[in-house]
Amino acid sequence: MTNELIADLEWRGLLAQTTDRDSLxxxxxxxxxxxxxxxxPTAPSLHVGNLVxxxxxxxxxxxxxxxxxxxxxxxxxxxxxxxRNEERTLNTESTVSKWVENIREQLSRFLDFDSAVxxxxxxxxxxxxxxxxxxxxxxxxxxxxxxxxxxxxDSVSSRLESGGISYTEFSYQVLQAFDYLELFRRQNCRLxxxxxxxxxxxxxxxxLIRKVEGGSGHxxxxxxxxxxxxxxxxxTAGGSIWxxxxxxxxxxFYQYWINTDDADVERYLKVFSFKDHxxxxxxxxxxxxxxxxxxxxxxxxxxxxxxxxxxxxxxKVEAASKALFGQGxxxxxxxxxxxxxxxxxxKVTINRGEEFPTWVDLIAASGIVDSKSAARRxxxxxxxxxNNEKIAGENFTPTEQNLIHGRFLILRKGKRxxxxxxxx
Numbered sequence: 001m002t003n004e005l006i007a008d009l010e011w012r013g014l015l016a017q018t019t020d021r022d023s024l025x026x027x028x029x030x031x032x033x034x035x036x037x038x039x040x041p042t043a044p045s046l047h048v049g050n051l052v053x054x055x056x057x058x059x060x061x062x063x064x065x066x067x068x069x070x071x072x073x074x075x076x077x078x079x080x081x082x083x084r085n086e087e088r089t090l091n092t093e094s095t096v097s098k099w100v101e102n103i104r105e106q107l108s109r110f111l112d113f114d115s116a117v118x119x120x121x122x123x124x125x126x127x128x129x130x131x132x133x134x135x136x137x138x139x140x141x142x143x144x145x146x147x148x149x150x151x152x153x154d155s156v157s158s159r160l161e162s163g164g165i166s167y168t169e170f171s172y173q174v175l176q177a178f179d180y181l182e183l184f185r186r187q188n189c190r191l192x193x194x195x196x197x198x199x200x201x202x203x204x205x206x207x208l209i210r211k212v213e214g215g216s217g218h219x220x221x222x223x224x225x226x227x228x229x230x231x232x233x234x235x236t237a238g239g240s241i242w243x244x245x246x247x248x249x250x251x252x253f254y255q256y257w258i259n260t261d262d263a264d265v266e267r268y269l270k271v272f273s274f275k276d277h278x279x280x281x282x283x284x285x286x287x288x289x290x291x292x293x294x295x296x297x298x299x300x301x302x303x304x305x306x307x308x309x310x311x312x313x314x315x316k317v318e319a320a321s322k323a324l325f326g327q328g329x330x331x332x333x334x335x336x337x338x339x340x341x342x343x344x345x346x347k348v349t350i351n352r353g354e355e356f357p358t359w360v361d362l363i364a365a366s367g368i369v370d371s372k373s374a375a376r377r378x379x380x381x382x383x384x385x386x387n388n389e390k391i392a393g394e395n396f397t398p399t400e401q402n403l404i405h406g407r408f409l410i411l412r413k414g415k416r417x418x419x420x421x422x423x424x
Contacts, residue, residue: 055272180206180217346420366420
């Protein structure tokens, strides 16, 4: 099973670096190994970038190993310098504490904390740092670190080159190494996983375990996700794609995945899907044979949305996605799902009680056509729709009877260009 796990990670492109591979395979094959990944509460929610390593944790647990989800109540107060060119804004203890609880709840969706065989556990590094004095930390932990080695770490050297780094963020790698030492002591944790940008911090933890306890452990890192066009994974024009439904609606989340470029869909399926190799190969063949059908993207969007938001929510957003483009009944969508879907579209607002403009006026105001004359041309060419019903004449004016849920109108130009009207 262990060899299969590591081979599967390699096939999926999820293995960047390990320490002694043979020794790691031996330990993983001997019996369940306790391992951890740390998540710092630097925002109210985790995002899809975090999902990469979370799902690797899930794969390890499914293979029989014992995950420790460490939420950094302490390190979250300091800030990891990795991948940044400037200091983080330090958040208050109460804010970080609230975010810790949010992240704990999110992690519980992906890991099994109730398994009778290999349950996951939660940990918070504030538990072993808050009561430790600065003198104790410097004498017992800090003395084991070479400043020369710390300066050589990529996350530090890049910051020094770009303008400098505070002592606070410089000390982050010491705190993370201390986490590994404490989990080694308390839980017999023998493996830390993390993104490839965390390699230096993880190895520092292994060095600390060796110096303080004379013990040994392992490190395994996962490649950072990148898009084929060079833009940042997990970002859109509207910002980050969050796992919290209040910050990124399930509809917007689904749309992010279904709009995956053909050049990226193979990587995404291998990283985020739990389908077996043969089914993934079949889906990838569809990209080559019939890319217009976008079957691979639909399966990707369906699986990841169901995993993060649940099957019921996924079914609702799929229905909304189809209905908006004339493949389902708009009136059958609940108002929350419809409102979330329409929030992604160009919008025109009308005050309740005002006279409705014509369809031509509305779609011109939405900005999806350049002018009213362009809108009239669309009507003449039979490409004008209101709530998926074709508009017959350029003077057509909606009424309150056309409103969906007494509030919305959906304008469509041709097959795919949409806008919404909301009556306030």
